[in-house]
Amino acid sequence: MKGFATRAVHGTFSGKDPNGALRMPVYDGVAFEHENSASLAQTFAGRKPAYVYTRLANPTVQDFEQRLQSLSGGLAVLALSSGMAAISNTIMTLAEAGANIVTTRKLFGNTLSLLSKTFQPWGLSVRYVSMLDTCALEQAIDNGTRAVFLESISNPQLEVADCAKIAAITAKHGVPLVVDNTLLTPYLFDSKKAGVNIEVLSTTKYISGGATSVGGAIIDNGNFDWRRSPKLAGAAERFGSMAFMASLRQEVFRNFGACLAPHNAYLQSLGLETLSLRVDRSCDNALALARFLAEHPQVAAVNYPGLPEAGSHAVAKQQFGASFGGLLTFDLADEEVCYAFMDALRVIRRATNLNDNKSLILHPWSTIYAEYSPEERLAAGVRPSMLRLSVGIEDWDDLVEDLERGFNHHD
Amino acid sequence: MQLMINGKAETLAEDKVSVAELLALKQVESPDMVSVQLNGRIVARQAYTEQALAEGDEVEFLYFMGGGARG
Numbered sequence: 328m329k330g331f332a333t334r335a336v337h338g339t340f341s342g343k344d345p346n347g348a349l350r351m352p353v354y355d356g357v358a359f360e361h362e363n364s365a366s367l368a369q370t371f372a373g374r375k376p377a378y379v380y381t382r383l384a385n386p387t388v389q390d391f392e393q394r395l396q397s398l399s400g401g402l403a404v405l406a407l408s409s410g411m412a413a414i415s416n417t418i419m420t421l422a423e424a425g426a427n428i429v430t431t432r433k434l435f436g437n438t439l440s441l442l443s444k445t446f447q448p449w450g451l452s453v454r455y456v457s458m459l460d461t462c463a464l465e466q467a468i469d470n471g472t473r474a475v476f477l478e479s480i481s482n483p484q485l486e487v488a489d490c491a492k493i494a495a496i497t498a499k500h501g502v503p504l505v506v507d508n509t510l511l512t513p514y515l516f517d518s519k520k521a522g523v524n525i526e527v528l529s530t531t532k533y534i535s536g537g538a539t540s541v542g543g544a545i546i547d548n549g550n551f552d553w554r555r556s557p558k559l560a561g562a563a564e565r566f567g568s569m570a571f572m573a574s575l576r577q578e579v580f581r582n583f584g585a586c587l588a589p590h591n592a593y594l595q596s597l598g599l600e601t602l603s604l605r606v607d608r609s610c611d612n613a614l615a616l617a618r619f620l621a622e623h624p625q626v627a628a629v630n631y632p633g634l635p636e637a638g639s640h641a642v643a644k645q646q647f648g649a650s651f652g653g654l655l656t657f658d659l660a661d662e663e664v665c666y667a668f669m670d671a672l673r674v675i676r677r678a679t680n681l682n683d684n685k686s687l688i689l690h691p692w693s694t695i696y697a698e699y700s701p702e703e704r705l706a707a708g709v710r711p712s713m714l715r716l717s718v719g720i721e722d723w724d725d726l727v728e729d730l731e732r733g734f735n736h737h738d
Numbered sequence: 739m740q741l742m743i744n745g746k747a748e749t750l751a752e753d754k755v756s757v758a759e760l761l762a763l764k765q766v767e768s769p770d771m772v773s774v775q776l777n778g779r780i781v782a783r784q785a786y787t788e789q790a791l792a793e794g795d796e797v798e799f800l801y802f803m804g805g806g807a808r809g
Contacts, residue, residue, distance in 0.1 A: 376768045567779070567781075
């Protein structure tokens with residue numbers, strides 16, 4: 328099975344279910360019984376592939392992980408309770424107090440908050456650079472750097488960094504490159520091919536199949552020599568290429584307990600099956616709406632990497648090919664006009680999620696970035712006049728009609 | 739040949755055995771998910787066929803439960 332859609336549909340479940348179930352059933356329980364104490368001891372020692380407790384591993388969750396691994400081509404996948412859990416568990420596995428992470432302010436607001444407000448007081452230093460300035464990025468890396476972190480398309484700034492160029496720099500310095508690939512998923516962007524070492528995802532978005540459930544995933548692409556990581560060198564002596572995943576599973580993930588619920592894993596496996604269909608439709612709609620908005624007299628600016636006039640277009644085209652995700656932003660006259668525009672919409676929903684089947688609109692300035700000062704918001708590329716539109720899979724003409732309704736709100 | 743497998747002393751009739759052959763010989767469960775540790779170090783998956791075992795070697799079959807280690 329080579330094709331993405333074929334692998335997504337058929338998955339890796341062997342069909343060895345006692346009742347011949349074609350789909351992995353939901354093992355919605357907590358504990359797994361063993362026939363004797365020796366079996367339990369062997370399993371705890373890692374010598375036997377069996378389940379003991381759902382926080383550690385669960386058949387339905389594992390099926391989802393293996394499907395995602397097959398689709399991404401990574402070495403190993405860990406599913407977690409949310410995208411934020413994926414990011415926090417990754418950083419905690421790679422870094423320690425006194426070390427630093429090199430990143431950018433062009434990030435999802437909660438990720439920025441996690442790094443600056445949660446981790447920094449615990450002694451992790453966070454260095455902010457522009458990911459478009461690779462010289463500054465390289466200068467920020469030193470012996471204390473444990474990871475470079477960025478988003479494949481940043482939310483909501485829609486900045487696109489040249490991952491292959493950055494990967495060459497991080498490889499030279501022996502620092503793992505971690506990329507949040509939520510807005511594209513492995514379907515649109517093969518992070519391993521670009522040299523990214525760890526991919527993190529909020530599977531809540533495109534993968535869940537229409538905002539059915541919250542989840543996250545960490546993919547180890549298997550292309551980093553963990554002996555070069557001061558934090559994981561010891562684990563690398565023992566576990567080789569599996570050092571990151573072993574440390575993650577046997578320490579950070581196990582101890583923090585941010586496991587994916589089996590029922591959510593089931594929903595997300597269902598979502599994976601139709602991922603390529605939904606993403607294609609969403610991308611087609613997004614490009615069409617971006618073009619429509621770009622020509623509208625009330626729109627001051629449109630940002631979508633798929634528009635040839637976008638600053639990010641050349642890198643995005645080279646990196647992602649012909650599809651650029653379902654997220655775009657556009658600017659109206661001011662905050663007040665943005666509110667009135669949003670309130671007039673009937674098809675496009677006012678909600679904070681993205682990459683849902685439904686088109687969703689948000690005013691980032693007053694919501695996901697509200698915890699920051701105006702100066703910080705502007706530094707993060709968020710403006711009072713900016714709206715974020717996550718384009719769903721509806722019929723294009725219904726979405727255009729709805730946008731027209733927003734523009735005519737004063738009538 | 740005497741080996742220590744998962745903490746237990748075992749005698750194999752064969753004199754020459756590779757890691758791949760040992761996995762088959764011992765009918766190890768889910769061989770595509772197992773990581774093999776030889777004398778305290780994980781053996782690279784692509785080396786399973788060439789990696790020969792020697793008298794007295796300590797072999798552990800380890801599992802990282804969850805998706806992975808198929809590469």
